[in-house]
Amino acid sequence: MGLAKRIIPCLDVDNGRVVKGVNFVGIRDAGDPVEVAKRYNEQGADEITFLDITATHEGRDTTVHTVEQIASEVFIPLTVGGGIRTIEDIRIMLNAGADKVSINSAAVHNPDFVREASERFGAQCIVVAIDAKRVSEEGEEPRWEIFTHGGRKPTGIDAVAWAKKMADYGAGEILLTSMDRDGTKNGFDLGVTRAISDAVPVPVIASGGVGNLQHLVDGVKAGRADAVLAASIFHFGEHSVPQAKQFMQDQGVEVRL
């Protein structure tokens, strides 16, 4: 008996629609974000993460409205990420009903933004998203670096050191995505998940690569993640949240059923 490991369905939202790139080719439409969020809420998801990948300003207004709608109907924690760059961006999302915001590139460009945000709104609502990519060769001591711009731009920053720094600066949680695994369905990068989870005092959400339910168990057991995030296995009906939870419980993982 104790704290349950969390299952977090993730909604990648572009111009008001849930989308998911499959194996980096093409974008599949997965529906209206409010309907999708309600469905996961009814299924017993522990939280919902909403990542706004909309590029335009007009689209951003749609996002705020969508977050408001979700928050008024879904009574579990809601994290909103994507394009959070200023204190004002955070304020708008929290006021729209988000419980946490996820900061990614803006933290890399200006780490003090995380400190400022945490002091202003409290560490409990500041998630730092880390996109990590393995940079070591086969046979070398494994090493991962932070990438920005959807995994295209290297920064030269060591991922484990960065995660520690972000926790130090006031991140209440780390959302770790493996850019090597994202979209592959080959499972989490357990090496970087374990390395970061062991290195930071705050909870770590594993993300990127979930293709089956065993991957979720592996993320928690071998990767020592506190929560696991997945998108496509849930969006397209391959698995439901209750199935995932039952499977995890059968493998000895404590979950909220």
Place this chain on the structure above:
Amino acid sequence: MSDNRIAVIDYGMGNLHSVASALEHVGPNAEVVITSDAEVIKAADRVIFPGVGAIRDCMAEIRRLNFDQLMPEVIASGKPVLGICVGMQALMNRSAENGGVDCIGQLDGEVKFFGNELRGTDGELLKVPHMGWNQVVQTSDHPLWKGIEDGSRFYFVHSYYVSAANPKEVVGRCDYGLPFDVALSHNNLFAVQFHPEKSHTSGLQLLKNFVEWDGKA
């Protein structure tokens, strides 16, 4: 005008819309207002005292708005009052956060830090904040537990925990490396460490019970 007006006290710390929309969801006939107006709060039929963030900032705003005077008055009036998260902590005597901060003192006890060496049953180091869904043991019956199974999970996010001085006031406990008090009751006052507005069906049931509660334990 509704005969069930619920004031959600706003002292500028955090987003209160979640609490308000959850109350509207479970109490369609209730009138929910987010307010920092003392007269509106005093005139309400029920009061929610929420809070997020650091206790020093919360107490500074509470004092600036004279809510440290208002809360004892509101509680003494006998109307149902629900403290949530840092709202609960602010109702205790004192918190160890931010180097030690005196609080409102409507419930006897202290707020303590989980620490950096918190360990689970297998000796593993536990993450702080305590974030996520944990089981709440109902240590005594209470109208606000109606329809909620003992041991149900609620959503928590906090690094400091309440240690009540009076065991009679404890109605719910939880365990995270150590046992601690997560629901306190004193007459018409109920206070919880978890977030009922984020705790799905169990949380909504607790809020529904509060909306219908006559304030008698």
